[in-house]
Amino acid sequence: MIGDVVARPGRMAVLERIQDLREQHSIDLAVMNAENVAGGFSITPSLADELFSAGIDVMTSGNHIFDKREVIPYIERNSRLLRPANYPPNSPGKGMWVGEVKGVGVAVLNLIGRVFMGPADDPFRAADDLIAAIPPDVKIRLVDIHAEATSEKAAMGWYLDGRVSAVVGTHTHVQTADERILTEGTAFLTDLGMTGSYAGVIGMDRHDVITRFTSAVYKRADHSTGTVRICAALIDIDEETGRAREISRLSLPHEQ
Numbered sequence: 001m002i003g004d005v006v007a008r009p010g011r012m013a014v015l016e017r018i019q020d021l022r023e024q025h026s027i028d029l030a031v032m033n034a035e036n037v038a039g040g041f042s043i044t045p046s047l048a049d050e051l052f053s054a055g056i057d058v059m060t061s062g063n064h065i066f067d068k069r070e071v072i073p074y075i076e077r078n079s080r081l082l083r084p085a086n087y088p089p090n091s092p093g094k095g096m097w098v099g100e101v102k103g104v105g106v107a108v109l110n111l112i113g114r115v116f117m118g119p120a121d122d123p124f125r126a127a128d129d130l131i132a133a134i135p136p137d138v139k140i141r142l143v144d145i146h147a148e149a150t151s152e153k154a155a156m157g158w159y160l161d162g163r164v165s166a167v168v169g170t171h172t173h174v175q176t177a178d179e180r181i182l183t184e185g186t187a188f189l190t191d192l193g194m195t196g197s198y199a200g201v202i203g204m205d206r207h208d209v210i211t212r213f214t215s216a217v218y219k220r221a222d223h224s225t226g227t228v229r230i231c232a233a234l235i236d237i238d239e240e241t242g243r244a245r246e247i248s249r250l251s252l253p254h255e256q
Contacts, residue, residue, distance in 0.1 A: 001142065002032035002232040003192030004062075004170050006203030007040045007223030010196030011047065013230050013254040018055040025234055029101045031108055032232075033144060033170045033192070034059035034081065040204055040223045042068035048081055058082070058097050060110040062146030062171055063118055066092070084112035084146060086126035096130050098138060104239050105138030109164070111156070113147025113171075123147075124159055131163055139242030142235075143167045150176070150190050157188040165237045165244050168192050173202035175231045175251060185243030193231030193251065200224025228254045 005014055014032065022030060034051070037043040041064050048059065048071075058080045065083045066072065075081050075093035085095020098107045109130050111123040123145065134141060141164040145156045153169035160167050162184025168191075169176075175193025182188050194203055200223070201209040208221035229251055236246040 001144070001166070001168050001192060001235065002030070002056075002195055002230070003175065004033045004036050004173050004194050004196070004203075006036040006173070006194055006196030007038075009223065009225060009228045009256065010194070010203065011037050011051070012256055013195055013228050014051065014056070015054045016256075017230060017252075017254060021230075021232075022055055027234070029058070029106060029142075030056050031058045031060065031142060031144070032056050032195075033061065033146070035061035035064040035146070036196070036203065038068055040221070042066065042071055043081070044068055044070055045074040048074060048078070052080065057101070058108045060108065060144035060146070060170070062112055082108065082110040084110050084120060084123075085130055086111055086121040086123045088121070095126070096133070098134060104140060105135065107134045107138050107141045109141065109143045111143065111145045111147075113145060113149060113152045113156075115147065115149035115152045117148055123156065127156070127160060131160075139165070140237050140239065141165050141242060145169050146171045148172065153190050154188075157182060157186065161186040161188075165242045166235050166247065168233055175249065177249070179233065179247045179249050181244050181247065185241070187233075187235050187237075187244035187247035189233050189247060189249065192233055193249075195230045195232070197224040197226055197228055199226035228256055230254055
């Protein structure tokens with residue numbers, strides 16, 4: 001699972017490396033968070049198609065998913081691009097994808113936190129509803145919890161322990177070092193981290209961001225360039241039980 005892919009630097013890193021990574025690590029399913037792909041804000045249909053064609057199987061998102069209005073009709077017709085499931089029921093798109101990978105049933109769930117975030121329904125209740133809707137023979141279940149507070153992500157991990165294969169966090173753009181298998185077999189990582197330029201502030205131009213913190217007059221930040229890294233997690237899951245066997249972090253330099 002690949003952390004928040006930010007703007008062109010992150011996008012190009014994924015496009016150029018995804019096939020090599022799939023082969024090197026024998027990856028059966030590649031999931032990435034796509035809410036920052038287009039200049040740091042949302043994703044466009046053409047960029048989504050390009051990433052799917054390159055080797056990404058499913059994309060999750062978060063609070064920026066609808067910043068580009070052209071994504072609305074696209075997300076309605078493409079079930080592999082997800083929005084948070086606990087958005088209001090009339091929101092475009094879906095919060096869960098269920099399909100098959102090499103004949104094995106897989107579900108990918110997308111949730112958004114509520115602490116320090118915009119309005120959303122209860123992600124814990126939404127998770128219960130989603131899990132109840134998954135066919136019982138679909139054992140492999142991956143959850144992206146897009147949230148600001150580490151405590152909310154950790155709570156979700158323990159709440160779903162034993163009911164899903166993995167709970168990983170996104171949104172902060174800072175990879176954490178707490179990957180582990182929880183008591184009942186769920187892999188957990190508080191935040192996957194960012195795939196993009198580390199020459200700025202969480203993928204955005206550092207001068208623009210500093211101005212926002214130090215002045216009452218500022219513009220929307222552009223994305224930064226240079227010093228690109230790919231941050232992700234590799235998760236090995238038992239196909240019969242859905243329990244995670246291993247989770248390991250990736251933080252790879254990428255030259256462009």
